[in-house]
Amino acid sequence: MSKRNPSWRACATLIFVLSSALLPSIATAQRAELQKIIKQKVLPNGLEVIVVENHGVPLVTLEVDVKNGSFTQTPDYAGLAHLYEHMFFRANARYPMPDAFVARAGDLGSIYNASTREEVVNYFVTLPADSIREGIRLLASALKAPLFLQDELERERQVVIGEYDRNESSPGFVITQRMDSLLYPGNFSRKNVIGDRQVILSTTPAKMRSIQAKYYIPNNSAVIVAGDVNPDDVFRIVEQELGDWKLGPDPFVADPVPPIPPLTKNAEVIAEAPVGAVTVLIQWQGPSVGKDPAATYAADVFSDVLNDPQSRFQQRLADSGLWQGVLVNYYTLNHTGPITISGQTSSENFRAAMKALQDEIAKFDTPGYFDPDELTAVKAHRAVTSAFDRERASGFAHTLGFWWSVANLEYYMGYVDNMARQSVSDLRAYARKYIIGKPRVTGVLIHPDARRALGLTERDLAGGSN
Template sequence: MTNMTLRKVRHYVALVVAVITATTFLSAGGGDKIPLNSAVKHGKLSNGTAFYIMRNTKPEKRVEMVLAVNAGAVLEDADQNGLAHFCEHMAFNGTKTFPKQELINFLESTGVRFGADLNAYTNQDETVYMLTIPTDNGQNVIKGMQVLRDWASAVSYDDKEIEAERGVVVEEWRLGRNADERVREVHNKVIFAGSKYAERDVIGDTNVLLRAPADNLRRFYRTWYHPQNMAVIVVGDIDPDDAQALLEKHFVSRTATAGSPPQRPSYPVPPIQETRVSIATDKELDVPSVEITHIAPGRRLITEDDYRMSVIARLHQQMFGMRVAEITRKPSAPFTVAYTYNAGFPRDMRQFVLGARGNDKNIMKALNGLLTEVERVKRHGYTATELQRAKDAMLAQIEAMSHEADKTPSQQHAMEFVRHFLNDEASPGIKAEYELTKKLLATIEAADVSKWVAAEASNPHRIIALSIPEGNGYAVPKEGDVKNLISAVTSKQIDPWVDQTIDKPLLAEAPKAGSITKREPIAEIGGEVWTLSNGARVYLKPTDFKNDEILFSAWSWGGTSLGETKDIVTLQLAATMVDAGGLGEFDGTQLGKLLQGKNISISPSASTETFQMNG
């Protein structure tokens, strides 16, 4: 599976803002070092391969086995452009212990859905392979470990299989060449200008993919798949001592290459001294969009000081996201959707991205709106009420995760340890992270956020990327137009943000309680049916899937079929409008502010025959 640009999650905040749980840093700051989760067995085998082992029984009778290789597309030579990802594909075409069909047969026999796009990914910096193996048969666990070992050191690279796979990889390139990818490729050459990252998009050069000698592929594997460049992660329903014994038996004696690994070169992105502008058009784009990417040096998430800075970054993201979400609800909004995200890619830089989709043919209106809000934060900062809500929301989210610590899936733990190995990202465990977050939030004031914003999220070290559909009357500005707009925004009067809130309870009067008039057991599922005094029936089923969560669905007969045929479109949109609206004196924005920091979700819907409420 390729990662052609950034491994990023977009946080669309027209309706909701999501908090990122970690930000990638590079150079460590001061303060106490955050320890690794004490439940983890962590060390190095005698050949230099790192290992992480942890027992976890969610799900039961399953174990996650992961091979993390600290090598990706940026390490390719010119005649290998695309071959790091090709190496990933070849791992599923047979190894010395498991010829191709035997590998397929084994993985299928364990119930694993597998393949180069399901059990692995490659990006510019790394390649990661993943297996989920049932543990109710010890031989499966042993064979799973052998597969991982062979991927690390004994992939076959059979000439016939290489030739057959060329077409598969090129087809993946073809399928990925959509409009979004084409404009992203244009923008990345501006973002990463002067660095090898601008030349390596993972999927590579089709000429290399189709014609490169097979030995070029083998050379990448021999050079970079070195024991000291790898970590093996084992998390699941398995005894840690048994897992370590299997690692030592199967990994220590096998290497893809001998001797010390070559020094991994660094390809830093040159600092951006002033705003860069990238404009890309494509006839297949649906809507115009803009992204403002602020660049800052990388900083590893190792110490408490590092973590504090990441908390401040997330608070800014939360508050800025809520502001632009509020703007999108206004009839005069310059954009229909706005979002924020942080990207720790490449490893020696951080990207703080603000984006929006335009609501007409002129993307400059959306850009003006984003630039204005950036400048507003830079000049006036955030209000005390905004900061408190953002703190409450962050703490509520991580507290909820802490309550479910014993329900955390093994795969989630495993990928945390992958980041610990590859990015030096602290992994103390969610309970320790909750306590640390609570401690640090108490020390953060509005002035701390403003200081961070001035240094890292409103500085001139940024790229403004415009993506615009070709033709159909869409205006395509020039670079000079963008820079003139920047000057106009920085010189205009911008008032402080007014954080309007309603200081009232959601319900003026608490509803009068009814009563349960009848209880009926449902023996087959261990549940009950209650009949309430108002005639409603409640089906109750206690579960232990989560420690601190109640889910409900409510429905009644009715639905859109009750309306007139001529009103069908309106009826179908009615539930969506109710969901986006508010309650009582609270409009959608005010209701969102009231509920921020509370783990509650309610959503109405309507089918042809029913009205429903879920949450």
């Protein structure tokens, strides 16, 4: 990571100053603005339909979000949520011939894709606004009647294994896999989106059908339509095309996702690879949005303050030259989101850099460590970026889909308001509850020669404590 330069800092400072001035108007206006452009309806079969009006260009993004993903995976299903995502675009009862679905998507002039994350799988098409009915019909065909043909499964299996191979070839793959297995004891499969190679290679159409029957039901899904549309027209079309999609049993009542057990002790991982810099990852179990939503807002402000180039944290670690770069992050999830501090340093600076980082972590609850003016600036910056996100219909659909699945739409609607309420005492309370003195997993990715020169062992990493 390149060293910060004065012009970059001046630019960042200007952005924060301007956004700070805008905070009161943006924070109070967000919910009102969202309520103007977002309309919701729940169909009799439980399908949630969310419509966002944006008449900037004559396009529309149609997105289906399903509460599926790695969090639903037992070890014998590890990676199959992602494989199912690939099969979605294959043969179904309406388009039974090979590549017929893809051909129809092309006829509509659409751009389509999908993604699998820990707690949501989404499928989306962007197409001309006058083709909305045909686009909904296309998605409906894949949702209601997939065929899971054996030859297509074989083909998509190899595509997914190709993705697995590319991930595995990355120097960071081993360390992140090992750290996740330690951070989530006994529940690694529920955080492992890419999955298990042998499970992917041995799966069957029957397993695909079991995922469909359990999770691909209307009362576990949402349709989000964003763009140049009329909400009433959208509600009518979606009900006509998906109103006969059969409601199913709530998958999380019959088979609830087990809670992630808390860490009871620190753990350490060292991975060797032919890398230049030394990469360090420190992770804690963070809040779950369903159990401690207040802490998730504090977590975002906390991370933003520490990532501000002018923060004490960055000045002590990055500006001192000990670290090439340091980043603090909390990933919001309903089932224990991780808190991560990641950074890169040189082998020569490694020990001094680690000591400096440990010293800073220990000060997170020190009076005066966080300045109220810093909070005002970063909260304003979040409000501004949230407002910009709404300008692009396709990106906004993805944002709404993620929050619908991980939390709920109300969480997103109140996000900026709740961010604005966070205080220095909230940040300190968050650090006490989730970071300072709490069990964590520390990982280091380092060149074998550098490790030998340092004589680095896991015990060395265990020596740092809050």
